[in-house]
Amino acid sequence: MFMLDGQPLQIRSGEMHPARIPAEYWLHRIRMAKAMGLNTISIYLMWNHLEREPGEFDLRTGNRDFVRFIRLCQSEGMWAYLRPGPYICGEWDYGGLPPYLLRKPDIRVRDKDDIDYMAAVRRYIGTIASQIAPLMACNGGPVLMLQVENEYASFGHDLGYLKQLRALWEAHGIHGPFTISDGLAQIKQQQTYLPGAALGLDGDTDFAAAQSIAGDAPVWVGEGYPGWLTHWGDKDFQRGDYAATLRGLMQQGHSFNLYVVHGGTNFGFTAGANAKGDYSQFEPVITSYDYGAPINERGEATPDYHVFRKLFATHAQRPLPDVPASQPAIRFAPVMPLAHASLWDNLPPATAVRTPQANELLFAQDHGLVLYRREIHGGSGALTIDGVRDYATVFSDGIYIDAVSRVEHPRLRKGNRVALPSGVAANPALIDILVDSFGYVGYGQAMADRKGIVGSIRLDGEVLENWDVCSLPLDGAFIRQLKPVVNTPSRAGIFFKAIVRLNRLGDSYIDMTGWTKGYLWVNGQLLGRYWNLGPQQRLYCPASWFRHGDNELPIFDLHQTVAAPIHGATTLHA
Template identity: 40%
Template sequence: MPALTTTSDGFLLHGAPFRIISGALHYFRVHPDQWTDRLRKARLMGLNTVETYIPWNLHQPEPGTLVLDGLLDLPRFLRLAAAEGLHVLLRPGPFICAEWDGGGLPHWLTTDPDMRLRSSDPRFTDVIDRYLDLLLPPLLPHMAQAGGPVIAVQVENEYGAYGDDAAYLKHLEQSFRSRGVEELLFTCDQTDGDHLENGTLPGVLATGTFGSRVEASLRRLREAQPEGPLMCAEFWIGWFDHWGGPHHGRDTEDAAADLDRLLSAGASVNIYMFHGGTNFGHTNGANHHHAYAPTVTSYDYDAPLTESGDPGPKYHAFREVIARHAPVPDEPAP
């Protein structure tokens, strides 16, 4: 039985009522020497959980390999999170988006021009399974069932914005389960259009991604999933920047007011981002809006913790909001 379970309207952690108050913190966008500092600042803001993607293309630069050291020492990051008293949401994809090169899909996948990515094409699912055969064993000791911090694992990422191959999502669910992942599984999708319909999976918790229109977004999530916890798995409090474009920001009071609306509704939340960090090397992704639009090296995201790790205006405003709904540490915020 997973450590984190669901009721008709919330979560239980080890049988006790629990609300996820999380923030995104990608280990691969932060120098390992700074992980402890960033995790401590997450806890002091009032977070009880941190969320991270897992970039397949960095961990497996060539087929049959697995890199888990230095910037990619995910087991160490999980140990540090546990030492800080934080739970963890893991989002292994295989596609992560994240404004990341290829959305995390390895470049070598394109050597097979007939492979249908993000689908139940056996050529794709077989490669995923071989990757999970390597990735999951070193992570299983960090699952909550084994006494670790990981309380939930995401299946794919906003898949409803891309396709509707239910067999593919089912394969991923079974791939995680058959390799020892017993923790709660969840999907995340934007709440507009048919995204929730296309990206969800029976028996797997559905969560939403949005940054505003909180009441309407939660209502659509409830319509798609009549029972279970309401959760915003990506509460967008800023945005990323394209090369040559303006720096994006979001008004602190506006973001804090929407966070308060989310928590007042009884929902759980993952703030995206708590700390964005940096796209080191050539890891930044790109979009194509009638022209090539690369993301910049900085992934500051106008987050509560700036790219350099300093608390910004949102840090203190969000801490005040969280304190209205949950205990925050007695220690002074940085």
């Protein structure tokens, strides 16, 4: 049991992440959680959202100002539960770790004995601790507890690592209370309970077994799941059924954290991925982080919200606040994008390499595309590409041949062999391999998920060497310098652009049903990835990303040479 100022406290927490919510909607989402009957907001801090390059921190712009978010919680009479990592999982890119760590060939993340990793951790904690300290409850702030790492027992067994992280926080003036959160079975197996910390159970309610581990420290549900994550290729959006469990927790007076009460969106490149420890069975997370949560992606109350609210109301000492009104939503009529620029007419200078190398090691590139190019002579034309991370389109003399996907799915071709067309074997041909990446694996053992091509390229078993490689990061600088040239409109790899004229603003879901696989921007900001593999076909755009009058919506599609109309809808589901 938790105690606050000598009195028992039932923490009724709901998770939401400032990094997944437009900052102008933070207050609305907090108020939605309060009106449902919660008294606490649980918050992940994504390290890589705050420090993109070593030593370059941004704690203020956009939705990075977590101090402001926590103060908003306090202004609404809500407590906060802070989970700053350094690793957080959360289906976020690389579990929140900065991908720049992967530029070190032998980095061992989540390891106290790796000098480079721990130096970065010390810099991160040293930077944010001064911001967090005034927010702790002991200093008059709303933060009840600070979590040390996350689900470490699903990765390692070095209790000394967790102790060292706690010592780092203490060295910067934060003395707890501390908590950990993990699966009960994993904690038992790995023996990674951090002495004195509150013990959060992820997906478990065996309080008696957990209490035998935690001793006198509080035990609670660190993550209870009213919904679940969705991967590209899933048959449908995942859902949950948590009402009965929640009813039991309330009746018994146990504290809990709903993961998540509101999910938000994996804007840009921020969606993560899952895989087995050997990097197989790769499953990238969709752009939406709706999660089947009680508060949906754009902040509306779902049927689960009202079920939970009714349950909480029966245990409330005073009437719950009214449910805030939803934000305005708009539709817009179908618009036909036009071809704007060809990737092939915008290639940067190439780097010559003998054998393929990971993007991080070759270009210090974290996301986007890379192009491998060379001429081939002779052979029967069976091209094998090992270690594609994560999706490659193959061209011969500018003609699309086939695609290789790390994702396994009945609708996708199996294997990594591409049969080149007849005639190529006898004559020189220019081979292009355009490699697209999803987010980094952020859970389990596969924590060195470098991108690009990490194996060999072979023609009929013979290793092909000496490639020209182009870095195509699809970042803001790359997009801004695109030349509006399309010399070969029949060749896939085209940037299209739609102009959407709006007389009024509101949230909207942009329907990409007619497109294949690629990226969508709105007025210079990357909404995220789309893929006709589904189940997501509509991408959420907050009202603040639109503007009155003409809006530019660039689209890059890996396959299409002919545009399809796009339109604005008001729901994630068609």
